[in-house]
Amino acid sequence: VHLVESGGGSVQPGGSLRLSCAASGFTFSTYTMSWVRQAPGKGLEWVSSIYSGGGSTNYADSVKGRFTISSDNAKNTVYLQMNSLKPEDTAVYYCNLQWREYNYRGQGTQVTVSS
Secondary structure: OEEEEEOOEEEOOOOOEEEEEEEEOOOOOOOEEEEEEEOOOOOEEEEEEEEOOOOOEEEOOOOOOOEEEEEEHHHOEEEEEEOOOOHHHOEEEEEEEEEOOEEEEOOOEEEEEOO
16 A cells, blocks of 8 residues: 655645645555644644545544545545644644554655744
8 A cells, every 4th residue: 555645835824735645556445544643742643534435524623624634536535625724733744544454654744834
């Protein structure tokens, strides 16, 4: 399984970014794609998930109402639209694919929110 994140960058507070994660190298019919992040000096924090089988989504309270996860199953790509960004959203964002007990993670993309 190969996951490649893109779309990170630097924005001012209140700005927006859209992250993408392209997945390849698997034939699972149903799986869960998630975004997790790691801020400087902190542990991994789950951000959001989407289930390929029906598109159900979940969000951490810290991003609910500001972030939207979506997917294009035909392209095996998941997106994270991030609006109203705050300095505390600064982190490396990783894409994670979960299938049964297996987890696969990409290399991450840096998001920096600063004035």
